[in-house]
Amino acid sequence: MKKDWFKVWFESEYYQKVYSHRDSEDAKLLCELILKTTHLQKDAKILDAACGNGRHYINFSKAGFNVFGFDLSKNLLFEAKANSFNKKIPQNFFCSDIRFTCLKTRFDLITNLFTSFGYFDEDDENFLFIEKAFNLLNENGFYVLDYFNVEYLKNNLKLISEKKVESLHIKEERFIHENRINKKIIIVDLKNNSENENMIFYESVKLYKRDELIERISKYGFKLQFEFGNYYGEKFNLKSSERLILFFKK
Ligand SMILES: C[S@@+](CC[C@H](N)C(=O)[O-])C[C@H]1O[C@@H](n2cnc3c(N)ncnc32)[C@H](O)[C@@H]1O
Known part of the structure; x- marks a missing residue:
């Protein structure tokens, strides 16, 4: 398998065609689940890491939050900015590799949605951002990881x-x-x-099983608060859930 495949694939015009079903409606479901689970204050700051074309960013913004998003793909960021501009939403986007992101602001919620995780060879590289996210969060802030269920x-x-x-x-x-x-x-x-x-x-x-993910992420200081098996908020089931949506609290 080609190393750095993600630099090519997400920059290509075809990515959004292949995943055209992963649209704003699909994002709305997950954003609603996240917002009703975290009960953020109205002035809360959200960071959407690897935000792609901004479909979650836009949903969070529409709900009234102060949202920031970054991604490596210039093409997807261009889309994100254009989509936000058209909806008169502030365009707080920046280009960054998730491994090297340097931020001084603190957030109340950091999200990593629709399998934007596990792309690198080394575990340390894959978990680097999550480890950093702990210090980027305000007290009681949430980190949400939406990944697949390896068993399923x-x-x-x-x-x-x-x-x-x-x-x-x-x-x-x-x-x-x-x-x-x-x-x-x-x-x-x-x-x-x-x-x-x-x-x-x-x-x-890379395939990370549920227990392995929780164990590793908890080592950074996070506490697991909630877990769901799909965007409708159904309970996670190791056998039948397609997704693994983990909510960690600082
Ligand atoms: C499966 S897509 C999900 C995008 C978005 N979260 C969504 O749900 O539409 C994965 C995203 O990760 C971004 N990405 C891949 N490698 C990255 C890296 N090293 N640093 C930052 N973003 C990266 C891609 O450009 C792409 O937007």
Whole structure:
């Protein structure tokens, strides 16, 4: 699997097409769950780490909060700014690699949503931001991680799936290797009917089991407060939940 796959894939114009179902409505569900669980004060400050095109950022902003967001992808940040501008929402976005983010402000809520975690080879790199997040939070602040449920993923792995989005034929091949879920994404634009090298992308995310995640994150000083198995706020179940949504408190 290609190292630094995330620098290429999230910069590509195709990422948002492949994940077009991960839209503002999908983000709204999760934001509502987060807000009704954390009961933030009206003047609370939120940081959305790896905010992508700003779909959660915009939902939090619309709810009246002071929101900041960063991402590595210039293309997605451009989208985030344009989407916020169109909705007359302040554009507090900046470009940063999650491993090297340098912030002086403190927040009441820090989010890491829709599997924006586990991209790097080393555990220390993957957990670096979470460790830093502890000091970036005000007392009683929350850190929310929305990741997949490894047990469910392993037992329900669809090796191959295909779909059509606009003129694109998208084939996704998945396999688990060396404790990572890997995906090869092959895109053919039926308009030009050409399959060339630029239309193949990769994803590779390290698999962390629930207990392992909680144990490691708790070592930084966080206390687990709530956990859910989907964006509707259903209880987490190791066998049947697709997502693992963890709420930690400082
Ligand atoms: C699966 S997407 C989720 C985006 C957003 N949270 C959402 O739900 O739409 C993962 C995001 O992580 C960002 N990302 C990947 N590697 C990163 C890095 N090293 N530092 C900061 N952001 C990164 C990508 O650009 C992408 O926006």
